[in-house]
Amino acid sequence: MADGYSETVMTHVERPRNRGVIENPDGAGIERNPVCGDLLTLTIRVADGRIAEARQEVKGCTGSVAASSILTEMVTGATLEAAAAITAQGIVDALDGLPPHRLHSAALAASALRKALAFYRAKQE
């Protein structure tokens, strides 16, 4: 595959899932990689202890576009506990791997998710 990207990465880049933002979200995470400038926003809606909807926007390299897209699929329908357990490595695995110098893309997505969940918890208190 082009430039060492997996088939899975390319399907997400060709057709990114769950684009956009949720108005008045229950949780939101905005994460930026200060070095390369990649920017990712994740918004979530929570119902009955599960993530009912997740939407994403991203400006970044191919890896970040794919990581952001697949993350929304991984969290939709997941309990908050299960979502909190998602790691950067979990995102890399779901994408069938990322080239070594693009691993930061998965870290960016995982970090946006942690922020979105923290936002949700803070809102509940």
Place this chain on the structure above:
Amino acid sequence: MPSRIVYLDHASTTPVRPEVLEAMLPYFSERFGNPSSIYGLAQDARKGVDGARAAVAGILGCRPAEVMFTSGGSESDNTAIKGVAFASRQWGNHIVTSSIEHHAVLHTCQFLEKFGFDITYLPVDADGLVGPDDLAAALTARTVLVSIMYANNEIGTVQPIAELAEVVRRRGKALGRVIPFHTDAVQAPGALDLNVDRLGVDLLSLSAHKFYGPKGCGVLYVRRGTPLLPQQQGGSQERFRRAGTENTPGIVGTARALELVVAEQETESARLIGLRERLISRLSERIPRTRLNGHPTLRLPNNVNVSFEAVEGEPVLLGLDFAGVCASSGSACTSASLEPSHVLSALGLPADIAHASLRLTLGRENTEEDVQYLLATLPDIVARLRALSPLARAAQG
């Protein structure tokens, strides 16, 4: 595989043209002799090398003895800078270069810092030009070398080399010695004047694969009298300045390629400028918020470097690759490093714009049809990425 391949990365490398390959072929198996041997077979090889050297000298306007054949642009730059620096310690330890040089120059200067040399990295303006006043102010009584590239490989900006060299010449005269001026002219052949006297340079680097010659071959012009410590020992080749049996086919191919590209320079440059200008204006029309990086007119005929606001360069390249278009980017994500290109950063571009750059470099085989194909492909790729970008939404309000 895409149905069509459009190669728009000529600043990266070019195909060897058939006439060049034809000139090289006899030197692999028929005239394979070592040019240093005395029998007739070897003398055929010697003649090939001598003829090539004379041809290159004719184009540079110098003596054949001032032409050194190397393994390419990087070796030429390394030899020029280290060679002069280490041969000049009695006069000082200061070198002046620019902040937008190719890494073959920048990293060599950084290497010399470990050996006690002080390097001044001159800033450039927003279009990538070095200011003659900045250069004059940087020169000191301990300056032993100035190295400023002729035309930039990323943004195509062409420096006023003759004017800059004159600044250095005058300062040297006041000091009662010559401060050698080196220029990395790797992007220049086929586009710019290569006459070393009109340019006023003492050293000049070329790389054959940038002008339809073979890879692994280059030229370093060294003006007579310039102090140069050889960087490779072991034989008398290249007047003891570079030991090692000559790459005869490569040397013959380098000279042939240079002759051809210089002969066609006038017509081909005019043609490429036409394609370049159409490409720039139509891209700007069809893709909103497109920015041209580099100087609008003091620019290589084949270079287009644009940034599309709110998208990253790397996924644009990948999209183009799927459509069969070969291009490149100064974007962080195209390399192992995440930092934006040092050239675009030196222009003072915000990181987002520096990350969004796309370089398209035209060449001999490109036609108007290639430009049309790109224009039919690229706007959709940028639009698709912008539809995903939080920055694009923010910009639209």
